[in-house]
Amino acid sequence: MKRTIAAVVFPEFEMLDLYGPLEMFSYFREDFEIRTVALQAGPVLASGGPATVAQDGMDGERDYDILLVPGGVGTRHVDGEPAFLSWLADQSKKAAYVTSVCTGSLLLAKAGVLDGRKATTNKLAFDWVADQCGGVDWQRQARWVVDGNIYTSSGVSAGMDMALAILADHLGEAAAANAARWAEYTRNKDPDNDPFAIEKPVT
Amino acid sequence: MKRTIAAVVFPEFEMLDLYGPLEMFSYFREDFEIRTVALQAGPVLASGGPATVAQDGMDGERDYDILLVPGGVGTRHVDGEPAFLSWLADQSKKAAYVTSVCTGSLLLAKAGVLDGRKATTNKLAFDWVADQCGGVDWQRQARWVVDGNIYTSSGVSAGMDMALAILADHLGEAAAANAARWAEYTRNKDPDNDPFAIEKPVT
Numbered sequence: 001m002k003r004t005i006a007a008v009v010f011p012e013f014e015m016l017d018l019y020g021p022l023e024m025f026s027y028f029r030e031d032f033e034i035r036t037v038a039l040q041a042g043p044v045l046a047s048g049g050p051a052t053v054a055q056d057g058m059d060g061e062r063d064y065d066i067l068l069v070p071g072g073v074g075t076r077h078v079d080g081e082p083a084f085l086s087w088l089a090d091q092s093k094k095a096a097y098v099t100s101v102c103t104g105s106l107l108l109a110k111a112g113v114l115d116g117r118k119a120t121t122n123k124l125a126f127d128w129v130a131d132q133c134g135g136v137d138w139q140r141q142a143r144w145v146v147d148g149n150i151y152t153s154s155g156v157s158a159g160m161d162m163a164l165a166i167l168a169d170h171l172g173e174a175a176a177a178n179a180a181r182w183a184e185y186t187r188n189k190d191p192d193n194d195p196f197a198i199e200k201p202v203t
Numbered sequence: 204m205k206r207t208i209a210a211v212v213f214p215e216f217e218m219l220d221l222y223g224p225l226e227m228f229s230y231f232r233e234d235f236e237i238r239t240v241a242l243q244a245g246p247v248l249a250s251g252g253p254a255t256v257a258q259d260g261m262d263g264e265r266d267y268d269i270l271l272v273p274g275g276v277g278t279r280h281v282d283g284e285p286a287f288l289s290w291l292a293d294q295s296k297k298a299a300y301v302t303s304v305c306t307g308s309l310l311l312a313k314a315g316v317l318d319g320r321k322a323t324t325n326k327l328a329f330d331w332v333a334d335q336c337g338g339v340d341w342q343r344q345a346r347w348v349v350d351g352n353i354y355t356s357s358g359v360s361a362g363m364d365m366a367l368a369i370l371a372d373h374l375g376e377a378a379a380a381n382a383a384r385w386a387e388y389t390r391n392k393d394p395d396n397d398p399f400a401i402e403k404p405v406t
Contacts, residue, residue: 023252184325
């Protein structure tokens, strides 16, 4: 069964948060269809980078099998936006996998998706996220965290390791190993191996 | 002095080839301005992914300080396109840095930019590239190769290591180390350390 991935975008999303995982999924055209989704369809500027075209607006009727939520400074544009958060909450109930990279987990938390769940986020933004999102069992040291069907990763590049873990879980380890080889990517296979964990916030 | 980066796009470019390096450059807004460039301005579909909006067409008068040329299956759409190759050749003469990721070096080679130069490319496509592009000193084992102001990297993820090397050379090692930390990226600092080098083509 082909799974549809909702690659969520918003103004000033972090480029590699989105495109790192998409690269890994894109090798399996028979298994995944990638669709970009934003509040409204159309071009959406990345943080410090070019615009990505959102194919679908959140006002549509479409459902998705996998949610991919990036982070970035642009989370502030949508973390109080009811239409955005209610879409995340609604789609998360229907999706087979709910995933975030970096401070994308802030958006899932604000939508209530992470209530009572284990999750992680960008390590340089860790306390900023954890302090404003209670009710989540935030993991300070983790490359990525799996709680049921919810995968949250640490900052930026960690999304690639998380995507490869999803591939391993969904299509098998050989698929994940192939994707890493095709991308010439030296993979971190251990979710507990977090080279960027810090005990205290950088001040 | 702020440097302008021409992030070259063409139909079916490989997503991470482009966005991996752009992520690393994007942390330094005072030093770099990223502009997407295609044969014509407008949306350009990535390989298996969404469209990126090209801000500039190659018919414009603008010059750029840094060229970033990704690869991907889409190289076949432009590797015989005179307007594309002549733009690459012309801009390469003016740019401070000419860079490619993956099979982006095929495009530089076809434009004559790599004549007599050391260069590398994707390791799974190595012989396919080397066989059709003579006159280039192709390096079979290299994460990336520097020859004068020309940086060519191996496949996909190698572009991030190359971009960090460019940051180190242009802004200093501390800038590169910071970018890797901000991206939570475990960097390969040694251009000769190529975990994906293969002696023979995969058949």
